[in-house]
Amino acid sequence: METCRLPTVAMICLLLAVASWGQTTKSSAGQFLAVVGSSASADDLLNAGDAAWNAVPAKHVALNRTPPLYDTDEPATLEIPSVDVRLVRAGGKLLVQLTWRDATQDTTTLAKVPDTPPETRFRKIPTEAEDRFFDAAAVMFPAQSGTDAIAPALQMGDGEHPVEIYYWNATRGATVMQAQGRGTTRRTGQSFPANGIYRDGQWRVTLEIPDLSAGTTVAFAVWNGSQKDRDGRKYFSVWQVLK
């Protein structure tokens, strides 16, 4: 069944991507992504060094750059043309490792806000800067698993096909979001385990997401803080299919 489903999904993705973005700089058809089984625990894998993951085969997934969304947007370039995806199933969880090259590490450590209310403290935590944005990555998949052969719209799903987005921000951490189309993304208030390491001009980010069955579509996105990326201003893949 999966073999005949892939071309359908891939075609729909491609059509959606081309139709909706218009000037897609580069597109790639969806491809199968293999999931490797592991006897290690999800926690171990989440914090594992490069070596443990290097044995897992990586799939090279092309990224596209969204065209300018607003008239007033600054121009952006296709600095990050692809992301390497590794998938491991462990302890009933799916671990997704995304690796991509980014010349700048745009992250900071925000001061911890004390538990005491601000009115009881003489000193308040300052805003250090208000014009910086941080590197980020996300995995998106259909909120409704199952039988539907039609993948949700690539732009954050659609009314009939809601999506879940597991979003990781280099400064603010991990948060689960839901969406039913562009502009509808909302935070669920839940977090999830994630780990990001920046080394030698490369981000290696591991996200622990719910286990997804074979045939599920997944898509990836990367934000580059130094390009003031946020919101739909990002790099995105078309739908891929889990094998």
Next chain:
Amino acid sequence: MPKHQYAMVMDLNKCLGCQTCTIACKKLWTDRDGTGYMYWNNVETRPGLGYPRQWDRIGGGWKDGALQPSPLPTMDDYGYPWEYNYEQRLYEGKKQPVMPSPEPQSGCNWDEDVGGMNADENYFFYLPRICNHCTYPACLEACPRKAIYKREEDGIVVIDQDRCQGYRYCIKACPYKKIYFNEVTGKSEKCIFCYPRLEKGEVNACAAQCPGRLRFVGLLDDPQSPVHKLVLVHKIALPLFPEKGTQPNVFYVPPFNPPKRENYGKSILEDPRLPLDYLIYLFGPDVKDVITRLEGELRKAQEGGRSEVLQLLIGRDAETRYRIRPQLVQIQV
């Protein structure tokens, strides 16, 4: 469009630049984590750099129906809030004097009283600023999250803190740079026109605390409100930078009669100490008519007549300057 519109008129002839409004606002709304640098209300010296620096020249607003680009101001433009080393000096026995840190570089009225020169005379005036709660808010249009909305019952523009994702398109779009990003919460904030106070029949904190009594508050569409009279009946109050296209609902009575040395009594139009071009820059070409009208009212009073406009402008009582009637505004629950 909202059913009603709250508006504020500020008489610049009465502003003494004391920042009491700024502190009233700060103590009430921005004394929290991440808000140190932000002044929802500030008073700046004009002509001058403004807060954030050069906000009036960097962009935003509307032109031919399209939002205009603008960079985000930097923390240097706002001024990083400094602290003093009281602990070291007072409790740790360090000998150095009490000093601010980091080195103050900018602030909400950094070039206080510098002003400009006109021939051999210095001139300046104070410009108190809050969010203009515009009729066509550029910030609202710019927000892809639809986190900004104009309250249907009273036209106050607010940011839904649950919807805001801190993208800061609103800050870029606002031609008045009156939205601030809180890095601690990761969300943007702005003046809320003290709507929780208005809903209880209390005037805005900045207006209530103003020793110069220069602020007038009410519904623009309420014929009995002072703002309706000043803006629509007497036509002596103008919005700031009307060409930015957002249609502000904060209006200013322009400074109209500062005498040049030894020229007391002469019209600003015939012997201006404040260059008229600068007032036109701030308030548009209508400022000339407004000054003419104001001078006419002044002359009327000086000649022993009664000027309803001046009576209103020098209004001492809260009843004269404010008309806050929560019952006029249908509060949505």
